[in-house]
Amino acid sequence: MSKDEYTKEDEIKDAIENDDLKVKPEGAEAEGKNSKKDEPTTEELIQVEKDRYLRLFAEFENYKKRTTKERIELFKTANQELMTVLLPILDDFERALTHIEDDKEAEELRKGVLLIYQKLLKTLEQKGLVSIEVNQGDVFDADTHEAITQILAPSEDLKGKIIDCVEKGYKLGDKIIRHPKVVVAQS
Numbered sequence: 001m002s003k004d005e006y007t008k009e010d011e012i013k014d015a016i017e018n019d020d021l022k023v024k025p026e027g028a029e030a031e032g033k034n035s036k037k038d039e040p041t042t043e044e045l046i047q048v049e050k051d052r053y054l055r056l057f058a059e060f061e062n063y064k065k066r067t068t069k070e071r072i073e074l075f076k077t078a079n080q081e082l083m084t085v086l087l088p089i090l091d092d093f094e095r096a097l098t099h100i101e102d103d104k105e106a107e108e109l110r111k112g113v114l115l116i117y118q119k120l121l122k123t124l125e126q127k128g129l130v131s132i133e134v135n136q137g138d139v140f141d142a143d144t145h146e147a148i149t150q151i152l153a154p155s156e157d158l159k160g161k162i163i164d165c166v167e168k169g170y171k172l173g174d175k176i177i178r179h180p181k182v183v184v185a186q187s
Contacts, residue, residue, distance in 0.1 A: 076173045079127050083172055086124065091167065093117040132169035134180045138162045145169070146179040153185035161185055 004023045034120065040048070097117060100110040132144065140162055148166060162182045167179030 012054040024124060034112045058106045059144070075130065077175060080172050080175070080177055083124065083129055083170070084177055086120075087170060087178055090117075090121065090124075093120070094168075119123045128173050130177070132171055132180050134169065134182060135167040136162060136164065140182065144176065144179065145182045145184075148181045150184050153187060158185040159187045 035072040058088055078083070093113065096113055097110065100106050100113060103110075134145065137158065138161060140160055145162065146169075151163060153161075154163075161184070163185050164183040166183065167178075169176065170178050
């Protein structure tokens with residue numbers, strides 16, 4: 001291509017390839033200066049950054065609240081595994097006390113076992129363990145109780161109610177860690 005054939009179009013293509021082309025907005029040549037219609041103003045930039053800051057701050061506050069709540073939940077149930085392991089020991093103490101009461105010659109032994117049982121129970125209660133009270137004649141609740149068997153109701157008014165509690169249930173805080181095992185009357 002000769003120099004004579006080099007047109008304005010070729011000049012624009014070369015400028016684009018070399019990234020030398022500076023495109024001016026319409027009407028800028030007539031005014032003799034660049035128009036700033038597309039560029040945001042300083043006030044708009046400040047508003048955008050302020051909005052971004054507020055969103056980030058709100059996210060951080062939500063994060064702090066969530067982690068604090070999770071930490072409190074963790075502390076409330078941190079002893080759950082230990083409590084669950086100690087529950088059969090409480091059951092054994094209760095069975096031992098029941099059998100020792102029948103033997104009048106082992107009064108001193110009964111007092112010692114009762115003292116240890118009460119001390120263990122008091123310590124666990126201080127750590128948040130609460131016994132779930134179940135009485136004969138209470139209405140069966142599947143969310144709270146675990147039915148291990150059903151028997152025929154001795155009377156019409158006992159249908160769907162608890163006849164006997166085989167194993168005590170316990171809560172740690174608001175969470176049930178062992179459901180009471182009960183016998184339910186059926187129709």
